[in-house]
Amino acid sequence: MNKSLKLTEIENTLYDVVVVGGGMAGTFAAVAAAREGASVLLVEKNGYLGGAATAGLVHPFMPYFERPGGKIANAGLFTELLRRLHEIGASPSDKSCFFNDQLLKVTLDRLLVEAGVSMLFGCMVGEVDMDGESIKKVHAYSPAGKISLSAKIFVDASGDADLSAFAGMDCRVGRPKDHLCNPMTLNFNLANVDWSRWDKYEADKNYRELKAQGKIRNNRRDILSMTMQVGNMMHLNSTRIVGKDATDPVSYTEAELEGREQMLELYNFLKNYCPGLEDCELVSAGAEIGVRESRRVIGHYILTEEDVLGVKHFEDSICRATYNVDIHNPEGEGTFCRYLPHNTYYTIPYRCLVPLGSKNLLVAGRPISATHEAHSSLRVIPSASCIGQAAGTAAALSAKHSVAPENLDVDELRNVLVNNGALV
Numbered sequence: 001m002n003k004s005l006k007l008t009e010i011e012n013t014l015y016d017v018v019v020v021g022g023g024m025a026g027t028f029a030a031v032a033a034a035r036e037g038a039s040v041l042l043v044e045k046n047g048y049l050g051g052a053a054t055a056g057l058v059h060p061f062m063p064y065f066e067r068p069g070g071k072i073a074n075a076g077l078f079t080e081l082l083r084r085l086h087e088i089g090a091s092p093s094d095k096s097c098f099f100n101d102q103l104l105k106v107t108l109d110r111l112l113v114e115a116g117v118s119m120l121f122g123c124m125v126g127e128v129d130m131d132g133e134s135i136k137k138v139h140a141y142s143p144a145g146k147i148s149l150s151a152k153i154f155v156d157a158s159g160d161a162d163l164s165a166f167a168g169m170d171c172r173v174g175r176p177k178d179h180l181c182n183p184m185t186l187n188f189n190l191a192n193v194d195w196s197r198w199d200k201y202e203a204d205k206n207y208r209e210l211k212a213q214g215k216i217r218n219n220r221r222d223i224l225s226m227t228m229q230v231g232n233m234m235h236l237n238s239t240r241i242v243g244k245d246a247t248d249p250v251s252y253t254e255a256e257l258e259g260r261e262q263m264l265e266l267y268n269f270l271k272n273y274c275p276g277l278e279d280c281e282l283v284s285a286g287a288e289i290g291v292r293e294s295r296r297v298i299g300h301y302i303l304t305e306e307d308v309l310g311v312k313h314f315e316d317s318i319c320r321a322t323y324n325v326d327i328h329n330p331e332g333e334g335t336f337c338r339y340l341p342h343n344t345y346y347t348i349p350y351r352c353l354v355p356l357g358s359k360n361l362l363v364a365g366r367p368i369s370a371t372h373e374a375h376s377s378l379r380v381i382p383s384a385s386c387i388g389q390a391a392g393t394a395a396a397l398s399a400k401h402s403v404a405p406e407n408l409d410v411d412e413l414r415n416v417l418v419n420n421g422a423l424v
């Protein structure tokens, strides 16, 4: 079980590492740091781990292997997760990209509990005290009021770079010309699908006809649907909410409302116009809208599209990634994909995790230092997870050696990652 702690005890503890955000990146960061011997506290605003993968009903895991050859690019904690999901019946094989999101929650809980990580759910970090370039205290808001947390090293795994922004780090939002981000999407699942009669071509044709008649408000050009491994279900990643900013609560609220309207519109369309879906039922949707992109922190290096497509291998690489550039049009229709050469991977340098101007902060997951284009590739779950493992390891080592993350010996970090099976 999560160690039973009193709030006063938590507030009086100087942790080696405090991780803000328990998405895939934050969870992996916390596990990696704790396995490296650090005392770790993870703070999460939801009541469970997984972030977009659970709260946003994202499905499936994008490839973590070179394509088309299938050679694994990153092992480490991510392959351990795949194995453990399979062991409890949450996926069809230990290499499968399909998973049961409820059992993913349980598996992530267990990883943290077994590693001895202390957890605080239902707490939203909203304020930071600085001491020069160091974070002195992080304040989280909870039903018990404000909780103040101290650590030698903090990891910002909040997805939206909340902690970095509160700490005054330089951040960018969206693409340079207008700061528009990849659109948000409310994912949902349909049950009772007759796959033998489902016809994607027919569905897209009917959808476009209704769209041309102005009867569909959704910004997507076509239907993005996926099979699920259970119960004749269909996964829909097909709503598209453009022009909203996840870091502005007014804009975010509008996005949530629009997402649900688009979900209902799509459900009605699919049921009434698509063979095989006449009897389908809308059984689940993300507890919150999926945010693909928001703030990105400026670090000691900014990963670019040229690095991704040029499959650059950096000396301080801490993660290998294989997913393509995948930009969902921030203005409306269309998705722009650009692919890596066959059977290659690019790497993410440690410097992208280290914000400029901080002495005790690391960033993990989708908000690391990258351009809008490079971000569209590295944001997927396998790379976000592996970045998390690297950030947690780096945080533990920085705390152990009492050095700022920017001064950490990267060879030592890489050796630990290799020994732990990451960076195969």
Ligand SMILES: Cc1cc2nc3c(=O)[nH]c(=O)nc-3n(C[C@H](O)[C@H](O)[C@H](O)COP(=O)(O)OP(=O)(O)OC[C@H]3O[C@@H](n4cnc5c(N)ncnc54)[C@H](O)[C@@H]3O)c2cc1C
Pocket: 020, 021, 022, 023, 024, 025, 026, 043, 044, 045, 046, 049, 050, 051, 052, 053, 056, 058, 059, 060, 061, 062, 123, 124, 125, 126, 157, 158, 159, 160, 162, 163, 184, 185, 186, 187, 237, 289, 290, 291, 292, 364, 365, 366, 367, 379, 380, 381, 382, 384
């Ligand atoms: C619609 C959509 C479809 C996608 N499709 C795929 C796909 O098919 N396959 C794939 O591999 N990837 C996909 N992705 C990408 C992937 O899901 C995410 O980029 C990835 O999960 C990000 O992980 P993360 O841990 O960096 O951030 P997040 O998952 O965003 O986690 C951040 C966590 O921090 C918490 N948090 C935020 N702010 C605070 C705060 N102030 N205090 C405390 N806690 C906080 C949040 O509750 C959350 O749990 C998709 C994303 C979206 C949105």
